[in-house]
Amino acid sequence: MERTLPKPKGIVIFGFLLPGILINLFIIVIPLILAIYFSLYKFTGGIMGDFVGLSNYAQLVKDGKFWNSFKNNLVITGLSIVGQLGFAFVLAIVLQSKWVKFREFHRTVIFLPVVLPAVVVGFVWTLMYNKDYGILNKLLSSIGLSSWIQPWLDDPGIVLYSVTAPIIWQFIGLYLIIFMSAIQNISSEIYEVAEIDGATGLRKAIYITLPMLADTIKVALMLCIAGNMKIFDNIFVMTGGGPGDSSTVMAQYAYNVSFGQFRLGYGSAVSIGMIILSLLLVLVIRRLMGGTNR
Amino acid sequence: MKQNTVIPNVFKGLFNIVLLLVSVACVFPILWILYSSLKTHQEFSLSILSLPTSFHFENYVTVFWEAKLYQYFLNSVFLGVVATILTIMIGFVSGYFLARFQFRGRNALYAMFLFGMLIPVYGLLVPVFIEYKYVGFLDNRFSLVLPAVTFALPIVIFLIESFVKSIPLEIEEASYVDGTNIFTSLIKIVYPMCRPIISTCIILSFLNVWNEFPFSLILISSQELKTLPVGLTNFVGQYSVNYPQLMSGINVAVLPVIAVYLAMHKRIIQGMVAGAVKG
Numbered sequence: 001m002e003r004t005l006p007k008p009k010g011i012v013i014f015g016f017l018l019p020g021i022l023i024n025l026f027i028i029v030i031p032l033i034l035a036i037y038f039s040l041y042k043f044t045g046g047i048m049g050d051f052v053g054l055s056n057y058a059q060l061v062k063d064g065k066f067w068n069s070f071k072n073n074l075v076i077t078g079l080s081i082v083g084q085l086g087f088a089f090v091l092a093i094v095l096q097s098k099w100v101k102f103r104e105f106h107r108t109v110i111f112l113p114v115v116l117p118a119v120v121v122g123f124v125w126t127l128m129y130n131k132d133y134g135i136l137n138k139l140l141s142s143i144g145l146s147s148w149i150q151p152w153l154d155d156p157g158i159v160l161y162s163v164t165a166p167i168i169w170q171f172i173g174l175y176l177i178i179f180m181s182a183i184q185n186i187s188s189e190i191y192e193v194a195e196i197d198g199a200t201g202l203r204k205a206i207y208i209t210l211p212m213l214a215d216t217i218k219v220a221l222m223l224c225i226a227g228n229m230k231i232f233d234n235i236f237v238m239t240g241g242g243p244g245d246s247s248t249v250m251a252q253y254a255y256n257v258s259f260g261q262f263r264l265g266y267g268s269a270v271s272i273g274m275i276i277l278s279l280l281l282v283l284v285i286r287r288l289m290g291g292t293n294r
Numbered sequence: 295m296k297q298n299t300v301i302p303n304v305f306k307g308l309f310n311i312v313l314l315l316v317s318v319a320c321v322f323p324i325l326w327i328l329y330s331s332l333k334t335h336q337e338f339s340l341s342i343l344s345l346p347t348s349f350h351f352e353n354y355v356t357v358f359w360e361a362k363l364y365q366y367f368l369n370s371v372f373l374g375v376v377a378t379i380l381t382i383m384i385g386f387v388s389g390y391f392l393a394r395f396q397f398r399g400r401n402a403l404y405a406m407f408l409f410g411m412l413i414p415v416y417g418l419l420v421p422v423f424i425e426y427k428y429v430g431f432l433d434n435r436f437s438l439v440l441p442a443v444t445f446a447l448p449i450v451i452f453l454i455e456s457f458v459k460s461i462p463l464e465i466e467e468a469s470y471v472d473g474t475n476i477f478t479s480l481i482k483i484v485y486p487m488c489r490p491i492i493s494t495c496i497i498l499s500f501l502n503v504w505n506e507f508p509f510s511l512i513l514i515s516s517q518e519l520k521t522l523p524v525g526l527t528n529f530v531g532q533y534s535v536n537y538p539q540l541m542s543g544i545n546v547a548v549l550p551v552i553a554v555y556l557a558m559h560k561r562i563i564q565g566m567v568a569g570a571v572k573g
Binding site: 012017034109111113116117119173178226259282 | 306309310313314316317318320321322323324326327338339342343383384385387388391392395397398403406407409410412413414415416417418419420421422423424425440441443444447451470476501504505507508511512522523526527530537540541544547548551552555559562563566567570571
């Protein structure tokens with residue numbers, strides 16, 4: 001039987017929880033309701049216009065720029081899954097090997113970028129991509145690859161990849177730690193038995209570590225997808241979504257519509273569309289993976 | 295026999311050296327802006343990668359005072375302190391009640407608090423802006439406090455809720471038998487027991503506020519109320535000719551984070567990973 005403390009009156013509990021509830025209402029719930037309300041109106045330049053029903057949404061469904069921005073989110077997500085999860089996974093396995101010294105140092109150093117402001121990460125990478133003073137071009141020319149030098153943030157063909165690199169870079173550490181702590185939880189007996197059977201490093205990674213980490217990988221995948229649906233800060237400071245719309249993501253598009261063109265009604269519809277798409281994507285993928293066995 | 299042990303040792307050494315290089319390469323962009331910020335512009339133009347020959351701390355003085363970064367810095371500190379105090383007070387009490395008592399709507403409430411972690415916050419930018427505009431709360435010294443608290447709360451509530459669940463009931467029980475009321479017991483008995491997790495929560499919530507960008511961007515328009523991340527966007531535009539100074543400016547936002555991180559990296563990593571995996 002579970003023991004509990006003498007329970008205070010409902011009103012007392014409610015009183016203590018009230019501040020948290022109010023603040024959530026004010027910043028999340030009411031704005032969402034307002035957004036739905038305003039998305040049904042024509043609302044430009046601070047002037048509330050006519051009720052237009054669902055026409056903002058009809059426009060949204062046909063809005064090529066919105067879908068292009070969603071596509072950009074998806075491309076970045078795809079690249080991040082490969083880059084962040086893939087690299088972090090390999091690194092986690094390598095760092096788990098018996099030979100590794102300074103394990104704590106590696107963890108600490110690689111996690112550092114995770115805590116930095118995303119805006120700063122954007123600035124730093126803008127400097128790195130700089131034509132004259134950036135380390136990237138310097139590096140390429142010093143190893144004889146001057147021909148690879150690109151206008152990294154000005155070429156619409158590659159800019160999306162250029163803005164993805166810092167995102168991948170920043171969050172590898174998060175997944176590294178998640179994978180490392182999951183690997184530590186795998187019983188060492190399993191590996192010992194496998195070693196007796198003659199399993200080597202790579203085989204152990206594929207046949208033991210990978211399946212044992214299935215649930216952790218699912219969690220990491222969801223995190224990665226949810227995280228990349230809401231990217232904004234670093235792209236905003238690196239390119240502002242440009243050139244043209246080539247690096248515009250959903251949040252940037254909502255920002256442009258609402259604060260660049262002051263179409264707040266349509267901007268609300270874009271925001272609602274963005275929330276629905278992100279949550280749907282997460283739900284669908286979770287369903288596809290059959291949930292985690294926790 | 296001897297060779298057998300020597301070769302693997304050399305190999306192990308090399309393996310470790312390569313790994314160290316990988317780790318350092320991972321943070322090299324940060325190291326680069328840290329040491330380059332101490333060069334003169336001329337020195338930097340000559341060689342962008344070399345270490346500074348002498349330390350030019352005046353770059354920091356220039357950006358801090360002349361470029362008025364101190365204003366943004368103080369605003370960020372103010373916001374960080376106010377929002378963190380509120381977050382901890384609300385988060386501690388909410389986390390405690392959610393952990394200790396079963397009541398109607400408890401699960402719904404817990405879900406609502408954690409929903410803040412799941413929802414793409416950027417979808418709330420426009421709605422919150424419109425709401426603030428109606429209430430007349432835009433561009434105020436306290437405008438950013440509420441969003442900052444809201445988005446730091448989920449992880450704080452989650453961490454405190456799980457921590458409280460892990461401490462035994464006996465001590466609190468005893469205090470109730472003695473007739474202590476719930477408020478006193480919270481402050482005198484529960485809070486001291488929760489200190490370790492609360493310090494984690496304080497750092498995480500402060501970092502959260504310090505790094506926050508989009509809400510600061512849309513809710514604040516006066517120059518003298520801007521926080522560091524937004525202030526830096528103006529600054530970068532003006533100082534883009536002098537790289538070392540530009541980097542010094544960026545470092546004003548980076549150095550406090552690195553200092554806090556170096557001091558408490560274990561707790562930060564633990565707390566962030568626990569929160570992330572849950573969300």
